Amino acid sequence: MKFGGSSVADAQRIRHVASIITSFSNKKPIVVLSAMGDTTDDLLAASEEALNGNVNIDAVEKLHRETAETLGVSFSVIEPLLSELRTLLTGVSMLRELSPRSRDYLVSFGERLSVRLMAEYLSSINHPAVYYDAWDIGMRSDSNFMSADLLPETWDNIKNFFSDYGKKDDDPIPVVTGFIAKDEKGEITTLGRGGSDLSATIIGAALNVEEVQTWKDVDGIMSADPRIVKNAHTVPVITYDEAAELAYFGAQVLHPRSMQPCLKTGTPVRVKNSYNIDSPGTRIIPWYTERPAHDVRAITAKKNVTLIDIVSTRMVGQSGFLSRVFDVFEECKISVDVVATSEVSISLTVDGDAKLDKLKELLEKVASVNIKEKKAIITVICDITKSSSILAKAFNALAEQKINIQMLSQGASKVNVSMICNENQVETVLTSLHSAFFEK
Ligand code: ASP
Numbered sequence: 271m272k273f274g275g276s277s278v279a280d281a282q283r284i285r286h287v288a289s290i291i292t293s294f295s296n297k298k299p300i301v302v303l304s305a306m307g308d309t310t311d312d313l314l315a316a317s318e319e320a321l322n323g324n325v326n327i328d329a330v331e332k333l334h335r336e337t338a339e340t341l342g343v344s345f346s347v348i349e350p351l352l353s354e355l356r357t358l359l360t361g362v363s364m365l366r367e368l369s370p371r372s373r374d375y376l377v378s379f380g381e382r383l384s385v386r387l388m389a390e391y392l393s394s395i396n397h398p399a400v401y402y403d404a405w406d407i408g409m410r411s412d413s414n415f416m417s418a419d420l421l422p423e424t425w426d427n428i429k430n431f432f433s434d435y436g437k438k439d440d441d442p443i444p445v446v447t448g449f450i451a452k453d454e455k456g457e458i459t460t461l462g463r464g465g466s467d468l469s470a471t472i473i474g475a476a477l478n479v480e481e482v483q484t485w486k487d488v489d490g491i492m493s494a495d496p497r498i499v500k501n502a503h504t505v506p507v508i509t510y511d512e513a514a515e516l517a518y519f520g521a522q523v524l525h526p527r528s529m530q531p532c533l534k535t536g537t538p539v540r541v542k543n544s545y546n547i548d549s550p551g552t553r554i555i556p557w558y559t560e561r562p563a564h565d566v567r568a569i570t571a572k573k574n575v576t577l578i579d580i581v582s583t584r585m586v587g588q589s590g591f592l593s594r595v596f597d598v599f600e601e602c603k604i605s606v607d608v609v610a611t612s613e614v615s616i617s618l619t620v621d622g623d624a625k626l627d628k629l630k631e632l633l634e635k636v637a638s639v640n641i642k643e644k645k646a647i648i649t650v651i652c653d654i655t656k657s658s659s660i661l662a663k664a665f666n667a668l669a670e671q672k673i674n675i676q677m678l679s680q681g682a683s684k685v686n687v688s689m690i691c692n693e694n695q696v697e698t699v700l701t702s703l704h705s706a707f708f709e710k
Pocket residue numbers: 274275304305310311380448449462463464465466467
């Protein structure tokens with residue numbers, strides 16, 4: 271059971287999460303937690319301040335002390351960490367430097383604090399629990415600080431560590447830090463922002479659990495953004511591939527990387543709503559055992575996209591043109607999202623915040639370049655083997671709204687069709703597609 275930062279943002283939420291955990295106690299859960307609320311950001315901000323010579327952990331200290339006090343948990347479980355944190359920041363403020371390694375050490379305090387509070391609180395309400403820092407259970411990573419990868423040995427370490435858990439009725443509930451690990455030298459590393467999901471899925475996969483639950487504040491994965499599409503519904507089942515595409519295109523799911531361990535073992539992941547415990551949420555599975563009711567699973571929109579059209583008649587019959595164009599993107603370190611090509615042109619999208627001056631200058635040496643800002647990528651996650659009927663429905667609905675799609679990409683993935691429209695058309699496009707696919 272994994273709970274993210276907002277689920278454990280204050281004492282009241284920790285109480286609520288504790289009640290969810292204990293309601294599953296017969297299932298012998300393992301709990302994985304993120305840092306409370308914005309603690310990771312607060313720690314990063316404190317590190318910046320320390321670089322300017324100020325040691326200030328007020329925000330982090332206040333939140334954790336007040337939470338401990340409200341929960342009736344003794345300060346003694348967090349005190350040593352807070353003073354270690356202060357010492358670390360004092361060091362940073364004196365040296366005025368912070369390596370990626372020290373930064374990981376610093377942000378690790380968020381998760382280490384939250385598991386201590388939760389385990390103590392659970393124990394205090396007669397559900398004995400025990401906290402673990404990730405390395406206690408064998409989370410080993412490479413030394414790629416700030417975005418470390420877990421090493422394969424982690425699988426066996428976890429299996430060995432928990433081999434006896436659940437055999438006795440009174441085994442305390444393990445509460446483990448998400449997001450962090452240690453490398454082979456014993457230095458603390460982090461798995462990248464949002465990395466707690468990965469901590470949970472690797473534990474679940476290594477132990478071959480019944481399911482990994484990631485608890486959010488929303489009702490699982492929605493068929494579209496409910497703030498825009500009022501008839502959006504919870505998607506009951508989705509495959510890992512589909513969920514990964516959804517995540518790339520900005521939907522609030524798990525990070526694609528975090529699905530990898532469960533993909534290996536076929537362990538199901540369930541996205542649950544901590545404010546609607548009885549709702550089944552969304553189950554993410556390796557493949558469908560039963561045909562889903564609709565050919566379309568969900569529709570997402572990603573705004574702030576720039577469309578680049580690159581046209582060259584010199585491209586006809588030539589080899590190497592695409593490679594020259596993409597070399598320029600590589601040289602400018604600009605990542606490309608969606609691509610479509612014809613014999614004489616390439617259309618592609620990049621993030622709207624990318625700086626394009628140099629790119630344009632270099633590309634214009636080989637082609638004519640047209641940059642169009644304020645676009646959006648609409649992605650339809652669907653059964654691509656039904657693409658003709660899906661596209662027919664989509665284009666009928668869009669034609670009714672007099673909206674023309676400016677680029678289309680299908681086939682790169684077996685589960686998505688992406689289309690580019692103007693940013694200010696997103697609401698109309700989402701609403702009309704949703705109604706065409708699900709409501710008619
Ligand atoms: N606390 C970390 C973050 O905010 C990890 C996580 O929440 O998954 O990115």
